[in-house]
Amino acid sequence: MTAFIIRRFLQAVLVMLVVVAIAFLMFRFVGDPINQMVGLETTTEEREALRERLGLNDPIIVQFANFVWNAAQFNFGISYQFKQPVSGMILERLPATLELSIVSAIFALLVGMPMGVYTGIRRNHWMSKLFLTVSLVGISLPPFLIGILLIYIFAVYLQILPSFGRGQVVDLGFWTTGFLTASGLKALILPAITLALYQLTLIMRLVRAEMLEVLRTDYVKFARARGLSERAINFGHALKNTLIPVITVTGLQLGSIIAFAIITETVFQWPGMGLLFLQSVQNVDIPIMAAYLMLIAFLFVVINLVVDLLYTVVDPRVRIDGGAPI
């Protein structure tokens, strides 16, 4: 068990090192950092001085060590385009993305699970067939198209919800929140639905498949034979046992929700990290790209690690052979 945890941890560290190395290569070798930082009128001597001061003449291994050290201290350098520290820009936009992602994840769970349970229990009801058909269409529609359709229906045609921005936000000093104002909450609805829809269909299909599996097992048959109510069987026995994979998948999906927020934030001009990242890709603003890559990677690695460790606690079978290979 301890060996398993240590090995998992080392793997996570290795993945992070690879990602940081990629970020470093991007930062150091994609375009010349000095050319991006200075104006056209800067003389060669000034450029060389800046190069020396930033340590770009040091041996590459020293530069990499410095890069890792700075990144560990949340120092990602200065944006080429905005001439501001990248870490500050990201921190400023972090609340918007996190609020959107968490609301979407909760929404996807709250709607997807009951739909999955329903389609699992009443397999042949017309509502189940409707849910499944809609979910197939939902998977085929790219998220940005869903966003545009929602904007057209609710913002342009019905004019009841805003189509862009975060509405009014309350500044709590370290965090800006849209939860406390009516316009902030209204602005959250459409982006959250757009972002949640794909995860919702995923959760629904997963819960349905798990329910069908569990309902076939002996202990459910036995519960029926004992004359327990349908309600007790479905929710007390069956649903409980589908929860482990559902929680795992949702946890793993949380990372991709934050990554997919890039698309949603662009459609709704939501002032989050994703929008910042997209602008940096369009402007080849490497420090922001590198920082975003490292942050997202860190998030993924931590989520994966936590889910893996939780799994060993919840499901003892994983422990026997030291866990599945990654």
Next chain:
Amino acid sequence: MTTGPETRAEFLSRPHGFATRMLDSDILHSFKQSKLTMLAALVTFIFIFGAAFAPWVAPHNPFDLASLNLLDSLLPPAWEEGGDPRFLLGTDDQGRDILSGIIYGTRASLAVGFASVIFAATLGISLGLMSGYFGGTFGTVIMRIADIQLTFPAILIALLIDGTVHGIFDNVTRADTAYWVLILSIGLSFWVQYARTVRASTLVERNKEYVQAARLIGIPPFLIMLRHVLPNVMGPVLVIGTINLALAIILEATLSFLGVGLPPTQPSLGTLIDIGQDFLFSGEWWITIFPGLALAILVLAVNLLGDWLRDALNPKLR
């Protein structure tokens, strides 16, 4: 059809060419069984046909500036009030026909989709074959890279590659290289699945007798992989390829929509949707909704084909 074991004469009289053998196969049989699959195939065929012969199929040429007339701009679809029968699905702000735009846009979307799937498959199959056949450190390293990449969503990887390539070649304009950068970034974000599947099958095939026999008579490893192992691992690759085509089309549309894909001078469906989005607020819904609808129908049809192919090639489900 006679029952009982086939005689030698019957076997020899059976069709043996590739095309005729296909006509006699299980796959075609299961294809004929499913009406939905046939519809999906028909829709996909119409899209591919329209895209391939766009200059002859499209009613107008949206790139011929001489034929554009600003008096025709922002016309609604033909059946709406104020519509013009010449422009079935309406026109955009430059007077370009939406239907023709969709046909040319599908051409760009499908071209990028097919090319990136072929690129991803070639890369993934080669790496998977080698990693499975030779094994050892090389195989492990490839698979570890695949694992790491698999943790990240394809869209993120494609965006990063796109940004990096434009950073390296910053003296070249986006329009010139857009196609190649797109194919590279989409292809590189999809190779993992092929590599993993092919490696898993290769690990099994490697120890079978026919491979050992081939090795014994001195066929070089490269030829064994290409002629003997590859044909036996192609089934799952075809399924992944079809499903990936749908994903690649979505990814291309998303990148174009985000403004890092194909430029408005050579629009794909995603670019058209992006351009049309601005007109949504002034009520010209047809400029963005119709390309969006085309994209959704195309992806749905390809997805259905992929689902059918997966079931048809999986003997366990029969």
